[in-house]
Amino acid sequence: MSEAGGLTALERQQWQREGFVVLPGFKSAQAIESLRTRAAQIVADFDPECGPDGRPSVFATHDQARLSADQAFLASAQGIHCFFEEEAFAEDGRLQQAKHLSINKIGHALHDLDPVFDAFSHGEDLAAVVRDLGVQQPQVWQSMFIFKQPAIGGEVRWHQDATFLHTTPVSVVGLWFALEDATRDNGCLWVAPGQHRSPLRERFIRQACPEPGQPLTRLEVLDATPWPSERHAVPVEVSAGTLVCLHGLLPHYSAPNRSPHSRHAYTLHVVDGTSSYATDNWLQREGGLPLRGLS
Numbered sequence: 433m434s435e436a437g438g439l440t441a442l443e444r445q446q447w448q449r450e451g452f453v454v455l456p457g458f459k460s461a462q463a464i465e466s467l468r469t470r471a472a473q474i475v476a477d478f479d480p481e482c483g484p485d486g487r488p489s490v491f492a493t494h495d496q497a498r499l500s501a502d503q504a505f506l507a508s509a510q511g512i513h514c515f516f517e518e519e520a521f522a523e524d525g526r527l528q529q530a531k532h533l534s535i536n537k538i539g540h541a542l543h544d545l546d547p548v549f550d551a552f553s554h555g556e557d558l559a560a561v562v563r564d565l566g567v568q569q570p571q572v573w574q575s576m577f578i579f580k581q582p583a584i585g586g587e588v589r590w591h592q593d594a595t596f597l598h599t600t601p602v603s604v605v606g607l608w609f610a611l612e613d614a615t616r617d618n619g620c621l622w623v624a625p626g627q628h629r630s631p632l633r634e635r636f637i638r639q640a641c642p643e644p645g646q647p648l649t650r651l652e653v654l655d656a657t658p659w660p661s662e663r664h665a666v667p668v669e670v671s672a673g674t675l676v677c678l679h680g681l682l683p684h685y686s687a688p689n690r691s692p693h694s695r696h697a698y699t700l701h702v703v704d705g706t707s708s709y710a711t712d713n714w715l716q717r718e719g720g721l722p723l724r725g726l727s
């Protein structure tokens with residue numbers, strides 16, 4: 433961070449060269465505690481027996497078809513919904529551990545609908561960082577509180593964030609806040625430095641006219657460029673309070689969490705309003721929830 437807020441020249445160079453930048457100490461312990469406390473309240477208030485579609489929702493990124501069939505997922509674009517870890521349930525359909533240790537994430541409009549998340553997600557310091565990443569008119573489309581639960585925290589396979597929030601030109605930036613220390617043991621981020629210059633490989637889009645009973649979304653392969661090999665993957669082990677900024681084309685993943693420790697994180701995804709937002713992106717704001725910037 434520069435003294436005037438925003439990025440230093442070195443950080444801007446790293447962003448250009450490697451497609452990510454790590455900003456330790458960006459959020460205070462108090463701000464983190466407020467957010468985690470509020471997330472715990474949302475989960476406590478969540479009744480899995482009474483989900484929007486009458487059944488629990490499972491978030492499993494390596495099985496996009498499962499997501500596609502889930503109406504609650506699309507509705508969460510403009511709401512606050514809890515999604516279970518894929519491994520949360522026993523074969524008989526019952527939770528294998530307490531509810532608060534079974535949730536994969538909360539998404540996707542926390543930053544607009546909840547006052548505590550709103551306060552965490554907006555501010556001049558954040559606006560200055562994103563301005564220095566080259567975003568002229570920031571629009572915050574998505575927020576996620578990610579639990580990465582002990583023992584069952586699921587893998588998020590290699591992906592590029594522009595797969596999910598596509599604009600022309602590509603403009604999405606991921607803002608990843610560590611709410612706990614993130615290590616190789618509890619499922620930290622892994623990135624492929626410099627590979628933000630590789631092509632967009634996939635797009636996750638809404639089906640134009642789904643047949644009844646058919647998936648509402650699908651993953652479209654755009655480019656056969658392979659994902660980076662393991663030897664090009666670098667772990668991003670960071671302390672609580674760190675902000676990691678990710679270019680929308682930078683391949684990244686996180687491994688399963690098999691440790692006894694959670695790895696809570698919060699993410700925002702910001703696009704540039706000067707670009708054109710794809711009308712077939714899975715995440716749309718039909719019906720009036722206004723888009724806001726970062727100030």
Ligand code: FE2
Pocket residue numbers: 591592593606684
């Ligand atoms: Fe991502």
